[in-house]
Amino acid sequence: MPSATLLGQALISGVLAGGMYGLLAMGLSLSWGLLRLVNLSHFALAFLAAYIVYELGTTWHVAPWWSAALVVPAMFGIGAAQHWLFDRFRVNELASLLITFSVAVILEAGIQLYWTADFRRYETPYSTLSIKAGPFFIPVLELALCLVAGTLAWGTWLWLRRTFVGKALRASAEDADIAAAYGVNHKQLAYLLSGIGAAYAGIAGTFIALIATLAPAEIWTWLGVVFAVVIIGRLGNPLGALLAGMLIGASQSVAMAIFSPAWAPVVSFSILIVVLLWDPEWL
Amino acid sequence: MLLEVRNLHVGYGDAPALWGVSLEVDTGEIVSVIGPNGAGKTTLINAIAGLLRCRQGELRFDGCDMTRVRAHDYCNHGIALVPEGRRLFAKMSVEENLELGCYRAAARPARTRSLEHIYALFPILRDKRRQVAGELSGGQQQMVAIGRALMARPRIVLFDEPSLGLAPAIVDDMFDIIARVRSEGAAVLLVEQNVLKAAGIADRAYVLEQGRIATHGLPADLLQQPHIREAYLGV
Numbered sequence: 001m002p003s004a005t006l007l008g009q010a011l012i013s014g015v016l017a018g019g020m021y022g023l024l025a026m027g028l029s030l031s032w033g034l035l036r037l038v039n040l041s042h043f044a045l046a047f048l049a050a051y052i053v054y055e056l057g058t059t060w061h062v063a064p065w066w067s068a069a070l071v072v073p074a075m076f077g078i079g080a081a082q083h084w085l086f087d088r089f090r091v092n093e094l095a096s097l098l099i100t101f102s103v104a105v106i107l108e109a110g111i112q113l114y115w116t117a118d119f120r121r122y123e124t125p126y127s128t129l130s131i132k133a134g135p136f137f138i139p140v141l142e143l144a145l146c147l148v149a150g151t152l153a154w155g156t157w158l159w160l161r162r163t164f165v166g167k168a169l170r171a172s173a174e175d176a177d178i179a180a181a182y183g184v185n186h187k188q189l190a191y192l193l194s195g196i197g198a199a200y201a202g203i204a205g206t207f208i209a210l211i212a213t214l215a216p217a218e219i220w221t222w223l224g225v226v227f228a229v230v231i232i233g234r235l236g237n238p239l240g241a242l243l244a245g246m247l248i249g250a251s252q253s254v255a256m257a258i259f260s261p262a263w264a265p266v267v268s269f270s271i272l273i274v275v276l277l278w279d280p281e282w283l
Numbered sequence: 284m285l286l287e288v289r290n291l292h293v294g295y296g297d298a299p300a301l302w303g304v305s306l307e308v309d310t311g312e313i314v315s316v317i318g319p320n321g322a323g324k325t326t327l328i329n330a331i332a333g334l335l336r337c338r339q340g341e342l343r344f345d346g347c348d349m350t351r352v353r354a355h356d357y358c359n360h361g362i363a364l365v366p367e368g369r370r371l372f373a374k375m376s377v378e379e380n381l382e383l384g385c386y387r388a389a390a391r392p393a394r395t396r397s398l399e400h401i402y403a404l405f406p407i408l409r410d411k412r413r414q415v416a417g418e419l420s421g422g423q424q425q426m427v428a429i430g431r432a433l434m435a436r437p438r439i440v441l442f443d444e445p446s447l448g449l450a451p452a453i454v455d456d457m458f459d460i461i462a463r464v465r466s467e468g469a470a471v472l473l474v475e476q477n478v479l480k481a482a483g484i485a486d487r488a489y490v491l492e493q494g495r496i497a498t499h500g501l502p503a504d505l506l507q508q509p510h511i512r513e514a515y516l517g518v
Contacts, residue, residue: 164386171372171383177334178370182435183358183387 002257003168005135009256011250012136018249019146020211023204024222025229026153027197033236034173035190036093037086041100042201043226044107047076047219049205051115054122054214064124064210072202080191080223087187090106104219112216127210130254145207146246152200153242160238169193176204221241224265228272247271284343285310285470286331286439291340293323293330300326300411302494303340313461313471313504314479317515318491325367327491329441331472332364333357333376334336345438358387365445367474369428375419377408380416380427386432387428398431401430404460422453429460446477458484480516482506 002010013227031037049071056062056070070205074194082103085091091099122202129140160166172179212218229248233240248271275282286308293301300323308314318324329335331342333354342349344360352360363384371380381401385394402409405426411419416427425445432440443459446454458480465471475481480489482502489499490511498505505511 027293105336164382164391167375167379167383168386170375171379174372174374177354178354178364178366179372179383181332181334181358181364181366182383182431184383186356 001221002031006257007254011206012138013142014250015246016139016146017144017253018246019073019142019149019242020207020245021229021249022153022203022233023145023149023200023207024226024247025198025233025241025245026149026156027200027204028226029201029230029233029235029238029241030193031197031228033170033234034193036070036173037091037096037100037194038093038099039100039197040223041080041103041107043076043219043223044104045075045109045198045201046205046208047214047216048107048111049202050209050212050214051111052122052203053075053209054120054205055115057122057124057209064122064206068203068206072199075202075205076195077199081221082198083191083194086194087190098143102181108219115214116215117216122209122214124210130240134222141190142206142212145211147204148207149242149245152203153238156238158194160236163250165189170236216275225268228268232272232275234282273281284309284481285312286326286346287341287343288331289341289343291327291330291342292318293326293337294336294338295326299338301330302496303338304491304494304496305497306489306496308470308472309468312486313465313473315473315475315485315488316491317475317478317488318497319508319514320476321498322491323494323504324491325443328364328441328472328474331385332362332441333370333510334364340385356436357471358437359389361436363427363432363437363440364436365432365440365442367443367447369421369432370491371416373415375416376413377416377419377427378401378412381408381412381430381434384431385436387435390434391410391438394434397436401433404463405430406435418458421448422450424455425449425453425457429464433464437469439472441463442471442473442475444476446475446480459517462510479506498509 004086028039028042031039052071053064054066056067057064086096093211126140131138131140160170168179168184169189207254225248229244230241231243248268251271255263255267284307288304288306289300291304293300303326316324324430332339337350342375344362372383381398383395385391407423408426408430409508418423443466449457460475462484471484473481485502486501488505490497490505514516
């Protein structure tokens with residue numbers, strides 16, 4: 001059994017790592033829950049954003065926040081453009097999974113073509129910075145990521161709950177025809193939401209560039225766990241996605257500290273199975 | 284004339300459901316459409332609400348050609364639907380359902396006033412306003428469905444089988460509410476299987492059979508016709 005300090009540190013690192021799961025899960029959860037589109041290319045878009053931030057930072061010496069200011073709106077545009085294709089070809093839930101898988105594979109190939117399959121690391125002065133709190137270390141970048149993810153999750157949740165547009169999106173997800181009869185232009189709102197989802201991928205990508213080592217195949221590393229997070233957090237619920245992300249992150253990290261790193265994926269999917277057995281209507 | 288339907292044809296895929304239906308509703312009128320199951324009553328009302336597209340024929344509302352209007356703009360002309368089976372947004376709260384009713388830009392500024400009006404009409408909904416709509420009883424859900432329609436500040440309310448699946452005592456309440464909707468200035472088009480109730484409240488009535496208007500006139504006159512008495516009243 002590891003010491004209390006080690007467990008505490010594992011818990012902190014896990015929650016912080018879970019912030020990334022949550023941030024990646026949010027955009028996915030919104031489009032799956034509210035538009036019934038399962039967007040696998042979300043991961044590829046996040047990595048595309050990460051590579052662009054890396055490129056701007058290393059070649060042009062652009063500060064990451066300025067890169068983000070450029071990349072995030074661009075991603076919004078890409079998300080809306082992608083939705084135009086979904087709309088044009090009347091893509092349904094299953095087809096969206098297959099099509100966005102292909103889009104992700106193409107993006108991966110594109111990234112590999114331009115940046116090669118080599119591992120890339122974006123070194124910044126603050127990448128190793130951490131705050132010392134008692135016996136624990138809190139890495140600054142991960143903390144910033146969690147703050148950003150928390151603000152986004154909370155803001156998006158309020159937007160869906162409190163505003164007319166948010167309520168219209170939720171109503172449309174339940175009964176699009178009746179929502180339309182009351183004036184909801186689902187098509188227009190779907191473009192907005194797709195753009196927002198992709199913009200979140202852009203924000204996640206910025207942090208991926210700063211925190212992780214980049215390689216084209218890394219697109220797929222988070223796929224499984226983020227899917228579990230999306231479902232555990234309940235589709236269409238950004239706050240749920242973040243909390244589920246942190247729960248999974250913490251459980252994985254603690255399991256790794258107590259048992260072995262091989263246990264990490266077992267934990268996330270065990271939680272998923274327990275949730276679905278406990279309430280089969282959860283999805 | 285507020286609502287004019289002329290020679291309307293509507294279908295699902297290759298299967299036609301309405302064959303040249305014509306009807307009219309004037310301001311301040313309650314008009315009933317009665318007919319057996321499968322006659323096309325819901326199809327007719329959904330076409331007038333913009334949920335289904337017309338194949339052929341005219342659909343005019345206050346002189347405007349509605350066949351050119353996009354589905355989500357129908358409500359902006361003042362058409363509100365109380366759909367069959369209520370079709371509430373079941374996972375959303377009662378108040379959110381009502382608020383969706385005033386989603387259209389012209390009804391939004393009156394949100395608070397309209398909500399107060401609905402809660403005065405259905406006091407039980409004020410107590411349940413934070414509750415998820417799917418958890419309400421059938422009668423209460425019907426109140427939400429009617430409230431949602433009234434929140435849109437409509438010029439005509441389309442009721443599709445409002446009494447379906449409700450206890451008899453509540454059915455009477457529903458018809459009182461329908462009469463009240465008219466007295467507040469909106470026209471009513473009512474589709475009902477409860478022929479006596481529908482005829483009792485209506486100024487005029489149409490009989491829809493197999494996708495066609497079989498006959499129309501004053502409710503009292505229709506109830507005298509042997510064919511109607513036999514088919515709908517069993518006497």
